[in-house]
Amino acid sequence: MHGRAVSYEALPAVPPALAALGWAPQLASALEALGDGELLPMRVQAADRGSYELLGADGPMTAALAGRVRHDAGPGELPVVGDWVAVEPSPPTIRHVLERRTVLRRAAPTGALQVLAANVDVVFVVSSLNRDLDARRLEQFVAVAADGGAQPVVVLTKSDLLADPSAMLAQVRPVTRGVPLVIVSAQRGEGLEELAPWLTPGSTAALLGASGVGKSTLVNALLGEERQTTAPIKRTSDQGRHTTVRRELIVLPSGALLVDAPGLRLPELWAPEQGLAAAFADLDALAEDCRFSDCAHRSEPGCAVRAAIDAGELDPGRLAGFLELEEQTAGRTQRPWA
Numbered sequence: 001m002h003g004r005a006v007s008y009e010a011l012p013a014v015p016p017a018l019a020a021l022g023w024a025p026q027l028a029s030a031l032e033a034l035g036d037g038e039l040l041p042m043r044v045q046a047a048d049r050g051s052y053e054l055l056g057a058d059g060p061m062t063a064a065l066a067g068r069v070r071h072d073a074g075p076g077e078l079p080v081v082g083d084w085v086a087v088e089p090s091p092p093t094i095r096h097v098l099e100r101r102t103v104l105r106r107a108a109p110t111g112a113l114q115v116l117a118a119n120v121d122v123v124f125v126v127s128s129l130n131r132d133l134d135a136r137r138l139e140q141f142v143a144v145a146a147d148g149g150a151q152p153v154v155v156l157t158k159s160d161l162l163a164d165p166s167a168m169l170a171q172v173r174p175v176t177r178g179v180p181l182v183i184v185s186a187q188r189g190e191g192l193e194e195l196a197p198w199l200t201p202g203s204t205a206a207l208l209g210a211s212g213v214g215k216s217t218l219v220n221a222l223l224g225e226e227r228q229t230t231a232p233i234k235r236t237s238d239q240g241r242h243t244t245v246r247r248e249l250i251v252l253p254s255g256a257l258l259v260d261a262p263g264l265r266l267p268e269l270w271a272p273e274q275g276l277a278a279a280f281a282d283l284d285a286l287a288e289d290c291r292f293s294d295c296a297h298r299s300e301p302g303c304a305v306r307a308a309i310d311a312g313e314l315d316p317g318r319l320a321g322f323l324e325l326e327e328q329t330a331g332r333t334q335r336p337w338a
Ligand SMILES: [Zn+2]
Pocket: 287, 290, 291, 295, 296, 297, 298, 300, 302, 303, 304, 305, 306
């Protein structure tokens, strides 16, 4: 035995079945505060237009959403995959959404907030290590991944056709400064063990990336089997018929939970704070030496960021990418997940 013995007696006991789903003492306190002993804590595995697939200590359940929860929900507050909810067992009804620790969110093409998943610990930003790899796109994905409080990790899926990836890597290094970078070959099963530190039992990971970057191959490799593809849900909207891909929580053999977010072409960042700091750690560090603490790095005198560009120490594309993302988020609220 190493280290000091720690007493856990003060913490509420977490039932093992719930712990496996990511249940934590602060959630237990939140549930208790609702003051209704009938309510069951369950996690949203999938949400499908008013019907929710839930996982709990006693197994899965399908539940509806209480009208009051629907009515009172602000933007982005309806339950999504990964949410912890308090459920009335009979008839199965979601009565409350417990406070979220983190969210994976973006600005939808309409400009509205869209929460893709909740209570995510780590977001794997998946990109393929080939000629399509673009530093500007990657930094935008990293910013979106970190925006709602999750830890971003860049996962580059190696194309077996690419003999020497070093030139590609040199291009993405500045973007991944301060962000862990893992290279995997899902087809060959190489590099997957490097993801293990983020895939511990009860932790929740999400995959974010454009279509065709090898996300499904990666999911299958992590599962150790070919995943049954869920049939896309057909929807009819005012714009006509379109198809959406279902997001759901998958339990991995490691005991971690994984949310497979459908391919997003280039998600727009919702709020400027955490996402930009994570994706632009180098720029952030330089900005500490700007003469003005609120320097916008445009035309202010004594701008350390522009000085670094003039000195050839910073790629001008980095500043351009930063300013573009900052502009994207202008005027949006900065509440934790709304
Ligand atoms: Zn500056």
